[in-house]
Amino acid sequence: MDYELDGNSFPADEEGYLTDITVWNKELADLIAKDENIEMNDDHWEVVNFLRDYYEEYQIAPAIRVLTKAVKKSLGEDKGNSKYLYELFPYGPAKQACKIAGLPKPTGCI
Amino acid sequence: MADFETPKLTDFLETPAIQRDSMAHSQPFVAAPEHQEKLGYPGELVGNWQEKAIDKFGDLLTKYRSLQVYMDSCVKCGACTDKCHYFLGTGDPKNMPAARQDLLRQVYRRYFTFAGKWFPWLVGAKDLTKQVLDDWYSYFHQCSQCRRCAVYCPYGIDTAEISMAAREIMDSVGQGQKYCNEIIGKVHEKSNNLGLPAPALKATLEDLEEDIEDETGVAVKLPLDVEGADILLVTPSADFVAEPHVDGLIGYAKVFHQAGVNWTLSSYASEAANFAMFIGSYEQMHDIAERIRKAAQDLGVKRIVVGECGHAWRVAYNFWNTLAGPFDFLDPDYPVPQHICEFTYDLIQQNKLNLNKSANDHMTLTFHDSCNVARASRMGPEPGGQFKYPREVIKAVCNNYVDMAADTIHENTFCCGGGGGLLTDDLMELRVKGAKPRMQALTDVVKSDGVTHMAAICAICKSQFAKVMPYYGMEMDNVVSIHQLVSNAIILDGQETDEDEEETGEAPTEAPAPEMDMETVKDSETPDTAEAEGT
Numbered sequence: 057m058d059y060e061l062d063g064n065s066f067p068a069d070e071e072g073y074l075t076d077i078t079v080w081n082k083e084l085a086d087l088i089a090k091d092e093n094i095e096m097n098d099d100h101w102e103v104v105n106f107l108r109d110y111y112e113e114y115q116i117a118p119a120i121r122v123l124t125k126a127v128k129k130s131l132g133e134d135k136g137n138s139k140y141l142y143e144l145f146p147y148g149p150a151k152q153a154c155k156i157a158g159l160p161k162p163t164g165c166i
Numbered sequence: 167m168a169d170f171e172t173p174k175l176t177d178f179l180e181t182p183a184i185q186r187d188s189m190a191h192s193q194p195f196v197a198a199p200e201h202q203e204k205l206g207y208p209g210e211l212v213g214n215w216q217e218k219a220i221d222k223f224g225d226l227l228t229k230y231r232s233l234q235v236y237m238d239s240c241v242k243c244g245a246c247t248d249k250c251h252y253f254l255g256t257g258d259p260k261n262m263p264a265a266r267q268d269l270l271r272q273v274y275r276r277y278f279t280f281a282g283k284w285f286p287w288l289v290g291a292k293d294l295t296k297q298v299l300d301d302w303y304s305y306f307h308q309c310s311q312c313r314r315c316a317v318y319c320p321y322g323i324d325t326a327e328i329s330m331a332a333r334e335i336m337d338s339v340g341q342g343q344k345y346c347n348e349i350i351g352k353v354h355e356k357s358n359n360l361g362l363p364a365p366a367l368k369a370t371l372e373d374l375e376e377d378i379e380d381e382t383g384v385a386v387k388l389p390l391d392v393e394g395a396d397i398l399l400v401t402p403s404a405d406f407v408a409e410p411h412v413d414g415l416i417g418y419a420k421v422f423h424q425a426g427v428n429w430t431l432s433s434y435a436s437e438a439a440n441f442a443m444f445i446g447s448y449e450q451m452h453d454i455a456e457r458i459r460k461a462a463q464d465l466g467v468k469r470i471v472v473g474e475c476g477h478a479w480r481v482a483y484n485f486w487n488t489l490a491g492p493f494d495f496l497d498p499d500y501p502v503p504q505h506i507c508e509f510t511y512d513l514i515q516q517n518k519l520n521l522n523k524s525a526n527d528h529m530t531l532t533f534h535d536s537c538n539v540a541r542a543s544r545m546g547p548e549p550g551g552q553f554k555y556p557r558e559v560i561k562a563v564c565n566n567y568v569d570m571a572a573d574t575i576h577e578n579t580f581c582c583g584g585g586g587g588l589l590t591d592d593l594m595e596l597r598v599k600g601a602k603p604r605m606q607a608l609t610d611v612v613k614s615d616g617v618t619h620m621a622a623i624c625a626i627c628k629s630q631f632a633k634v635m636p637y638y639g640m641e642m643d644n645v646v647s648i649h650q651l652v653s654n655a656i657i658l659d660g661q662e663t664d665e666d667e668e669e670t671g672e673a674p675t676e677a678p679a680p681e682m683d684m685e686t687v688k689d690s691e692t693p694d695t696a697e698a699e700g701t
Contacts, residue, residue: 071195
């Protein structure tokens with residue numbers, strides 16, 4: 057399943073994760089999000105940007121707890137919980153937000 | 167993935183009417199060549215796959231005497247037919263354990279028995295065709311290797327071993343499963359199922375230390391790679407990142423802290439899980455187990471404790487010694503290996519933990535026995551310790567505990583629906599349907615005893631329930647870790663308690679846990695999230 061944007065094709069795996077994480081850009085993120093029935097707003101971007109920064113430093117997506125703490129810090133106490141993250145990304149912040157952020161799918165017993 | 171309907175729960179668990187081929191479409195993604203080749207398997211289905219598969223089958227029959235016995239001994243008595251959670255959840259007759267076994271048995275008869283070679287039509291023997299291979303791929307990935315059927319089989323035929331053999335044959339001809347094989351590759355490269363690099367692990371643990379200190383005022387450590395520590399903890403890597411797993415990890419750390427032991431995690435062996443068991447590969451299982459022995463020796467520890475992980479405990483308890491032993495360098499005064507529940511139970515028996523049970527009073531608990539712990543291992547010196555220890559630990563930290571129906575717990579426990587390498591998004595329909603028997607048993611105690619939460623002892627169970635419970639009208643955080651309950655109740659030496667907070671005028675920060683809403687449980691419907699799965 058590939059993404060088409062401005063006449064260019066961006067390869068993705070069976071589940072819609074980009075196979076080459078370096079091709080990611082914001083327009084592509086909007087497109088992936090649309091496929092997931094998500095309309096990106098500032099709160100979504102806050103999470104996606106944090107994921108990308110964390111990935112750049114550690115080559116892995118952060119633990120849910122690390123993510124909720126970061127969100128709490130930037131968006132406020134009432135949003136620093138996994139319930140809120142699931143409202144933003146109903147299929148789960150780890151998998152769905154990573155997909156939109158152009159990061160590999162988290163694997164394991166999660 | 168096609169849309170599907172979440173099974174309806176009723177007043178009791180019904181044996182479904184047969185729905186022929188209703189799950190024939192359910193197949194996990196096939197492993198890509200790069201995932202296959204890392205494990206030494208052909209990248210894709212090889213040209214002469216029939217011949218290779220039959221050769222491999224022959225090898226396995228010689229290597230595993232049990233497989234030959236299982237192939238020969240089914241008398242079609244029917245005792246297993248209504249015991250599989252996947253059959254009960256789907257009604258597909260190929261999910262009856264005897265029928266699942268027959269998918270392999272028909273080929274066994276055709277190529278390895280006199281009658282099947284000469285009179286195949288008389289004995290249900292079949293050629294290994296592409297159609298048969300497709301059936302194998304589909305239905306041997308609809309077996310979570312939970313072994314419930316084996317408990318009821320008068321011959322003790324273990325469908326788990328049959329499905330492991332089938333998966334090994336498929337791997338050997340280039341038709342592996344993406345979920346398991348990609349993960350095993352990551353264990354080899356990054357030492358854990360997640361692919362969590364050591365610096366990220368270190369940062370994650372430091373972050374948890376901060377959280378615990380913020381919460382309790384006590385500097386509880388989660389040490390990594392400490393040479394000369396007494397105890398090496400190996401735990402599923404989900405404990406580092408997922409919920410409610412991580413709350414369990416915090417619980418282990420508090421228990422170790424309070425026990426005053428010198429313990430460590432290892433970045434070289436930062437994973438207890440051993441997915442090689444799911445694909446039936448002895449060689450892979452050996453390599454993965456070997457990491458743990460090496461980590462223990464390199465760090466010079468005296469004991470190994472295993473965290474809350476079902477199949478990892480089976481591998482550790484049953485197979486470590488022959489796979490990667492002898493572990494004669496460890497202290498023989500302690501069990502080798504030791505389960506974290508044994509460790510905590512022991513401290514509770516010695517009155518060494520200060521426990522405030524009322525910290526869990528907002529919950530009424532029940533316990534889900536994980537299949538690999540319940541049916542393939544033990545804890546402590548007595549039979550049934552694997553049932554007793556987790557329950558005794560829960561009861562020591564909670565005032566409200568109720569068991570589910572007797573035919574759904576202990577050795578009769580139902581699989582969560584996501585075990586055996588099936589905890590993957592591409593099998594969501596199977597996972598939701600396979601969870602039905604457990605959801606029924608849980609709903610029964612929700613109604614009769616006001617149960618609000620279910621504790622689990624396995625990373626797969628926890629993730630599976632967190633994902634599928636919303637389909638049945640429950641909240642994802644209605645599943646908890648055993649050591650999360652311990653963590654709530656334990657009062658560390660020097661810990662700031664609620665009374666201290668009241669004195670200083672601070673309100674407790676933790677929001678009350680959600681309770682299971684009876685009305686929603688009764689009228690459960692597929693949640694909105696189901697629509698997001700079409701990817």
